[in-house]
Amino acid sequence: MSEIIPIGPYHPLQEEPEFFQLHVEGEKVTKLDIEIGYNHRGIEKLAESKSWDQVVFLVERICGICSTSHPAASVCAMEDLGGIEAPERAQYIRTIVAELERIHSHLLWLGLAGHFIGYNTVWMWAWKYREIVCDILDKMTGNRQSYAMFKVGGVRRDVLDDDIPAFKKMMDKLKPVLDMFKGAVIDDPVIHARTKGVGVLTKEQAVEYCVVGPTARPSGIAIDVRKDEPYFAYDWVDWDIVVLQEGDVFAKVACRILEMYESVKIIDQCFDKMKPGVVDLHVKELSPGEGIGRAEAPRGEVYHYCRSDGSNFPARYKVRAPSYVNIFSNEVAVIGEKVADAALILAAVDPCYCCTERMVVVDHEKNKERVLNSGDLIRLSHERTKEVRKALGV
Amino acid sequence: MSENLMTWKQIAKKIHDKYDDKILKWHEHNDNRIYVDIDPKDWIEFGRFLFDEFDTRFIIASALDTPWDGMEILYHFDFHNLPQVFSVRVFLKKPKLEIESMAPYIKATEWIEREMTELFGITFKNHPDMRHLLLPDDWPEGNYPLRRDQ
Amino acid sequence: MGIKLKALTKSPWVYHLSTGSCNNCDIEILDCLTPRYDLERFGIVLVGSPRHADALLVTGNMTQKCIPRAKEVYEQMPKPGVVIAIGTCSLGHGVFDGSYVMPKTVDEVLPVDIYIPGCPPKPEGIIAGVAKLLTMLRQKA
Numbered sequence: 230m231s232e233i234i235p236i237g238p239y240h241p242l243q244e245e246p247e248f249f250q251l252h253v254e255g256e257k258v259t260k261l262d263i264e265i266g267y268n269h270r271g272i273e274k275l276a277e278s279k280s281w282d283q284v285v286f287l288v289e290r291i292c293g294i295c296s297t298s299h300p301a302a303s304v305c306a307m308e309d310l311g312g313i314e315a316p317e318r319a320q321y322i323r324t325i326v327a328e329l330e331r332i333h334s335h336l337l338w339l340g341l342a343g344h345f346i347g348y349n350t351v352w353m354w355a356w357k358y359r360e361i362v363c364d365i366l367d368k369m370t371g372n373r374q375s376y377a378m379f380k381v382g383g384v385r386r387d388v389l390d391d392d393i394p395a396f397k398k399m400m401d402k403l404k405p406v407l408d409m410f411k412g413a414v415i416d417d418p419v420i421h422a423r424t425k426g427v428g429v430l431t432k433e434q435a436v437e438y439c440v441v442g443p444t445a446r447p448s449g450i451a452i453d454v455r456k457d458e459p460y461f462a463y464d465w466v467d468w469d470i471v472v473l474q475e476g477d478v479f480a481k482v483a484c485r486i487l488e489m490y491e492s493v494k495i496i497d498q499c500f501d502k503m504k505p506g507v508v509d510l511h512v513k514e515l516s517p518g519e520g521i522g523r524a525e526a527p528r529g530e531v532y533h534y535c536r537s538d539g540s541n542f543p544a545r546y547k548v549r550a551p552s553y554v555n556i557f558s559n560e561v562a563v564i565g566e567k568v569a570d571a572a573l574i575l576a577a578v579d580p581c582y583c584c585t586e587r588m589v590v591v592d593h594e595k596n597k598e599r600v601l602n603s604g605d606l607i608r609l610s611h612e613r614t615k616e617v618r619k620a621l622g623v
Numbered sequence: 624m625s626e627n628l629m630t631w632k633q634i635a636k637k638i639h640d641k642y643d644d645k646i647l648k649w650h651e652h653n654d655n656r657i658y659v660d661i662d663p664k665d666w667i668e669f670g671r672f673l674f675d676e677f678d679t680r681f682i683i684a685s686a687l688d689t690p691w692d693g694m695e696i697l698y699h700f701d702f703h704n705l706p707q708v709f710s711v712r713v714f715l716k717k718p719k720l721e722i723e724s725m726a727p728y729i730k731a732t733e734w735i736e737r738e739m740t741e742l743f744g745i746t747f748k749n750h751p752d753m754r755h756l757l758l759p760d761d762w763p764e765g766n767y768p769l770r771r772d773q
Numbered sequence: 774m775g776i777k778l779k780a781l782t783k784s785p786w787v788y789h790l791s792t793g794s795c796n797n798c799d800i801e802i803l804d805c806l807t808p809r810y811d812l813e814r815f816g817i818v819l820v821g822s823p824r825h826a827d828a829l830l831v832t833g834n835m836t837q838k839c840i841p842r843a844k845e846v847y848e849q850m851p852k853p854g855v856v857i858a859i860g861t862c863s864l865g866h867g868v869f870d871g872s873y874v875m876p877k878t879v880d881e882v883l884p885v886d887i888y889i890p891g892c893p894p895k896p897e898g899i900i901a902g903v904a905k906l907l908t909m910l911r912q913k914a
Binding site for chain 2: 265266269271273274309436437438439441450451452457458459518519520521530532534536544545547553554557
């Protein structure tokens with residue numbers, strides 16, 4: 230007889246509401262039901278009543294953490310529609326903003342994961358150093374979060390050459406931090422015990438669910454929009470994609486940490502290679518047709534499709550966030566795992582939508598419903614960490 | 624399993640060779656964007672061929688309500704490590720807005736078909752789990768938000 | 774009632790509720806707890822259950838699906854409790870105004886005590902708003 234444990238719709242690890250129902254037998258999970266839609270805001274319909282310029286602002290607010298990735302895919306889609314190519318300097322600036330966002334998003338996730346495992350120090354330090362990235366973005370774009378930098382045909386604001394040395398100095402502060410996290414997280418035996426072999430998504434399953442990003446790459450699938458269909462300045466700089474084979478939570482953590490190193494590489498090269506020039510083509514209209522744009526968000530491939538009938542408003546605007554496919558793969562990743570690990574596995578795909586507060590455990594064996602709130606969930610996970618520590622003698 | 628060793632030209636030729644009679648229209652917007660129109664009744668065979676033969680990744684499907692008395696569904700595919708996006712378009716004429724579901728064959732289509740049903744009112748025959756995905760369960764029946772007439 | 778309110782203003786425990794937001798505001802709220810802004814030195818602690826909360830930090834648009842859950846969370850919060858609406862979305866939908874899944878605004882579902890505008894409001898803004906509210910409550914008590 231199995232228990233059902235709903236996790237949702239509000240939970241501290243995931244920042245957004247979704248509802249997971251875990252069916253368990255004893256301590257092991259046998260099935261997962263996912264209910265989403267709490268965060269559905271009707272953006273595709275809204276986009277049809279906004280002008281092309283306004284659509285870029287609207288899509289920026291689909292997700293706050295990867296807030297440049299949606300405008301990135303949006304301008305790629307519109308530029309694909311109109312056959313427009315943005316100026317070189319604008320492409321470099323776009324790349325820098327996108328990669329800074331990747332670093333800040335990965336640090337954010339790292340902090341939350343640390344908090345959940347019980348390492349609050351990791352949380353505090355990850356978010357403290359995230360502030361460096363937010364400061365650079367604040368100085369460059371005027372805002373810590375929604376940057377409003379992208380537009381069809383270029384970027385809204387130029388980066389002053391005089392500011393670049395200051396940015397590079399701030400970036401230099403970041404490199405030793407990444408080394409510290411790599412040492413603290415990747416070499417820690419307790420984290421190994423809690424995340425290695427846990428929540429494995431095999432390569433076959435990853436292909437079946439068509440997952441993307443740091444959910445696919447740790448399972449051995451080498452896909453990355455920045456390499457497969459280079460946009461912005463990604464094929465003008467040297468960098469490598471990070472692919473691991475194990476597919477467990479540890480691989481997902483390691484993948485994100487290593488990706489941050491690549492992002493730093495990309496940003497440095499962009500600052501060095503940027504030449505003076507225009508940053509905006511002042512595009513005034515888009516011809517009828519259809520366009521597809523893709524960008525690599527910190528969570529995977531973001532896909533935008535737009536259809537124009539020649540007017541100032543999209544006839545259709547389709548958005549697919551990477552979490553749409555990644556969350557669905559949780560269905561198989563969590564089977565056979567313990568309840569205390571389940572929430573960590575669910576969060577390992579870095580869900581980009583609002584989260585869960587309450588877990589309802591339906592105990593089929595005892596035919597009762599147990600309600601676990603988010604505090605209980607974290608407590609369960611911390612207890613598991615204590616057990617692991619004891620077993621390792623750490 | 625997910626590395627593509629063929630070039631785009633080879634893939635295109637193979638598709639043409641096998642399905643030339645079923646392809647109603649082949650339009651290349653540019654080097655990386657290809658749109659192919661087929662009849663809805665050929666969708667399952669063609670889609671499965673793309674997924675199995677070339678190990679494509681199913682990206683997503685976009686439906687739209689056209690001013691020409693029907694709905695279009697575009698199914699978008701990606702060929703691993705190639706920049707091309709291959710979109711298969713089917714046109715469903717009102718009032719018979721139905722098509723065979725691909726969910727039993729390609730798992731990744733399950734959620735988007737649920738979404739298209741509740742937002743557009745398209746029926747996917749033989750879909751394994753047709754619950755509401757995004758809209759609340761008490762959403763009024765017959766109210767399809769993304770239709771033009773609503 | 775007076776003593777409870779006074780105690781609340783000394784060291785309010787807050788519960789964060791997101792009703793269909795993009796996450797920006799939620800991250801800025803969590804940011805307030807991190808070393809740079811450090812809300813905890815004011816005694817403000819983020820709790821994991823509304824039953825332990827004195828204040829509800831609400832973000833997001835109050836999408837239709839979230840309305841019953843939000844009401845439930847509010848009921849669970851022991852009274853007196855305050856509701857703080859953070860971000861432009863919780864004020865009146867912001868860019869999402871006119872969407873088909875947002876029949877009500879946050880203050881039509883929950884009794885909001887203070888609004889903190891911004892998209893997202895900076896952590897300094899959030900702290901200023903919370904401090905203002907606490908001053909208001911102390912004067913009331």
